[in-house]
Amino acid sequence: MTQQAVSARIQLAERRLGRTLIHRTRSGSALSDDGKLVIEWARPLLEAADTFASSVRSLRNTADICLAASQSISEQLLPGWMDALRRAPDAPTVRLISGSSADVIKRVRGHVATLGFIETPEVPDDLASQRIRNDPLAIVVSPDHPWADQDRLVSPAELARTPLICDDKASGRCTLELALQSAGVDDDLAPPAAIMTGTGAIAGAAASGIAPAVVSRSLVRPHLDSGALAEVHIEGIRLYRPFTMVWTGQPAPTSAAHQFISIITNAS
Numbered sequence: 001m002t003q004q005a006v007s008a009r010i011q012l013a014e015r016r017l018g019r020t021l022i023h024r025t026r027s028g029s030a031l032s033d034d035g036k037l038v039i040e041w042a043r044p045l046l047e048a049a050d051t052f053a054s055s056v057r058s059l060r061n062t063a064d065i066c067l068a069a070s071q072s073i074s075e076q077l078l079p080g081w082m083d084a085l086r087r088a089p090d091a092p093t094v095r096l097i098s099g100s101s102a103d104v105i106k107r108v109r110g111h112v113a114t115l116g117f118i119e120t121p122e123v124p125d126d127l128a129s130q131r132i133r134n135d136p137l138a139i140v141v142s143p144d145h146p147w148a149d150q151d152r153l154v155s156p157a158e159l160a161r162t163p164l165i166c167d168d169k170a171s172g173r174c175t176l177e178l179a180l181q182s183a184g185v186d187d188d189l190a191p192p193a194a195i196m197t198g199t200g201a202i203a204g205a206a207a208s209g210i211a212p213a214v215v216s217r218s219l220v221r222p223h224l225d226s227g228a229l230a231e232v233h234i235e236g237i238r239l240y241r242p243f244t245m246v247w248t249g250q251p252a253p254t255s256a257a258h259q260f261i262s263i264i265t266n267a268s
Contacts, residue, residue, distance in 0.1 A: 013038075047083075054082035055096075063095035064256035068104040068113035071169060072135065072216055073243055075199070077117070081264045088263050092256035100169045108246055114257050116246045119171045121178055127246040137172055137239035138217040139164070139232040140224070142209040148230035155235050156183045163193035165205050165213035172214040175241045183237055203229060216241070 014021050021035035031039065055078055058067075069078065078096060085091040097107060101118035108116035108127060116127075123129045139159065141147045147154055160180050166173040177189055193211035196202050199219040206213035207228045223229040245261075 050086060051079050051083040054086045055079050058082060058094045058096040060095060062093075064092035065115070065260055066095045066097065066113045067115050067117065067260075068097045068099070068107040069117040070101045070104055070119045070171070071098055072119050072167075072171070072219070072241075073117045074098040076135070076216070076218060077133070077243070077264075084263050084266070085260070091263060092259050094260065101171060105246065108248060111248065114247065115260070118244050118246060119169070119241055120244075121171075121175055121242060123244055123246060127248060129244050129246045131242050131244050133243040134240040135243055136217045137175060137214055137241050138220065138224075139212055139214055139234060139239075140203070140206050140220055140229040141212045141232055142207050143227060143230050144209060145212065145230070147212065147232045150230075150233070153233050153235040156180050156185045156237055157187070159234055159237075160185050160187050161190050163190045163211055165194045165196060165202055165211050166192045167199075167202060167215070168195050168197045171241055172216070175239060176214050179237050179239055214239070 010022055017034075017038065019034040019038075020032050021038060022029050023032050058078065074096065082094070085094065097103075097113060099107075101120045104113070104116040104118050105124060105127065107113040117132070119135065139147075139154075146152075159176075164173070164176075173189065173192065180189070194205060196205060199215060202213050202215050203220050203223045205211070206215075207223065212232065217224075217231070220229055224231055
């Protein structure tokens, strides 16, 4: 860029912020104290923008390797993977196909995707697999809900007979059902209070008091930290949803897939 273009952009930033970012003298220019603060505050935003751009590029059709991943894994893990790939020398380019775990399995079986990442507790016998992470689930309610009392333990039986808000991929509900069976609850789960798409919709519905929800704890952490939602303590049960990598035949039939697995493993 030319010096004039740089100066024009800095002046525009100063006008927008209402602060002097650069001290200009005849002998040169230097950051002001406010300018140093703005630089430090901006650094994580710029890194996040780079990660966002890398993640969006994964939606393009041309790439060294095609991945299929469930919605939750795409939300939670893909940005970190793409950031690790962006930093690695000669990293392969990645194309992402996102959908339900059933969609992922279908694309891996059809050799559309080299690697698949699913979030369901059960893995098909015809696919090779490797668990990559356990995703903690939480039962969350609005702060006004009777279950929001931190000293109260909700029994597995009471949880089973309570209609819950679930995601449309049903992985959270399936994980809960298996956990309740392991806890000795023989009754079927109550029908869902609502089935919704997206963490934001589920969290908003639970916060408004429609019903309790089962959702990934990491995805609703901001809502828990802000007090918009409260986590419910279930007696004798800890909910974990497995995140699993699946493939057909060998785990990495191409060097690009080998490299991708190595990079994301070291980044985890």
